[in-house]
Amino acid sequence: KIAGLTVAAGEGAVVRGLAVGVGGVLADGAQGLRLESVLVEGASGAGIDLTAGAAATVVTSEVRGGGQYGVRALDASVALERTLVAGVAGPGVWAECAGGWDCEVRPAVSVIDSIVREDQLVGMALLGVDASLDGVEIVKTDPQNLFRLCAREKPRGEKCLLYLTRETKYPLRFFAAFFWAAFPCVALKQILHFQMNSCRKRNLSIGHLCN
Numbered sequence: 001k002i003a004g005l006t007v008a009a010g011e012g013a014v015v016r017g018l019a020v021g022v023g024g025v026l027a028d029g030a031q032g033l034r035l036e037s038v039l040v041e042g043a044s045g046a047g048i049d050l051t052a053g054a055a056a057t058v059v060t061s062e063v064r065g066g067g068q069y070g071v072r073a074l075d076a077s078v079a080l081e082r083t084l085v086a087g088v089a090g091p092g093v094w095a096e097c098a099g100g101w102d103c104e105v106r107p108a109v110s111v112i113d114s115i116v117r118e119d120q121l122v123g124m125a126l127l128g129v130d131a132s133l134d135g136v137e138i139v140k141t142d143p144q145n146l147f148r149l150c151a152r153e154k155p156r157g158e159k160c161l162l163y164l165t166r167e168t169k170y171p172l173r174f175f176a177a178f179f180w181a182a183f184p185c186v187a188l189k190q191i192l193h194f195q196m197n198s199c200r201k202r203n204l205s206i207g208h209l210c211n
Contacts, residue, residue: 001021002018002019002020002023003021003022003023004020004021004022004023004024004026005020005025005026006025006027006028007025007028007030008029008030009030010031011030011031011032012031012033013030013032013033015033015036016034016035016037016038017037017038018039019038020038020039020040021041021042024040024044024047024048025047025048025049026046026051027048027050027054028051028052028054029051029053029054031055033054033055033057034056034057035056035061036060037059037061038058038061040066041064042064042066043063044067044068045066045067046066046070047063047066047070048063048078049069049074050073052075052076054076055077055078056076056078056079057078057079057081058081058083059081060081060082061083061084062084062085063083063085064084064087065086065087065088066089067089068090069088069090069092069094070094070116070119071085071092071094071095072091072094073095073096073109074096074098075098076095077107078095079110079112080111081114082113082114083114084117085119086117086118088120089119090120091119091121091123092123092141093111093116093123093124093125093126094125095126095129095131096127096128096129097128102128103128106130107128107129107130108129108130108131109129109130109131110131110133111131111132111133112133112135114136114137115136115137115138115139116137116138116139116141117139117140118140120142120143121141121142121143123138123139123141124136
């Protein structure tokens with residue numbers, strides 16, 4: 001077992017039969033990466049973290065107990081096949097194009113015959129990506145952490161979104177997307193009002209759902 005693994009830019013790396021601990025697996029721009037029969041357990045941040053245009057296939061592997069994400073793909077493509085993501089203290093699978101809904105080229109995400117189980121906040125979040133799901137089981141997600149955080153100080157509307165962002169270190173666009181999905185009628189006006197004002201001040205478009 002090793003503490004962590006980083007795969008830098010390059011092509012065709014294969015990692016097989018490895019156990020990875022607190023540092024997780026980071027693929028920074030790596031292309032054609034294949035993780036096969038890999039166990040990532042107890043990562044402090046993301047179990048598998050793909051960035052900078054990386055592209056990876058994760059096969060017959062397990063991600064257990066990540067501190068913030070199970071599998072995160074930021075401006076990166078990922079395929080999960082026969083893989084388990086479980087017991088993460090945050091989203092099980094998070095795939096996102098940084099430009100949000102304004103992305104011209106969307107990263108590809110494929111999840112086949114995989115299980116996302118007993119994670120917190122949300123089982124799987126897909127923002128600005130082209131996704132394909134087949135034979136996926138998402139069960140026993142605990143979203144109540146969001147409401148417990150808000151209930152602690154009882155902030156409302158925009159203050160609740162800011163409070164959650166500060167307390168959990170997740171970007172504001174995550175909570176905006178979550179509240180939109182969970183409470184579209186109640187939250188729509190509050191989220192749009194906040195996002196438009198915030199993005200206008202930073203000279204960004206509403207599609208970016210800026211932090």
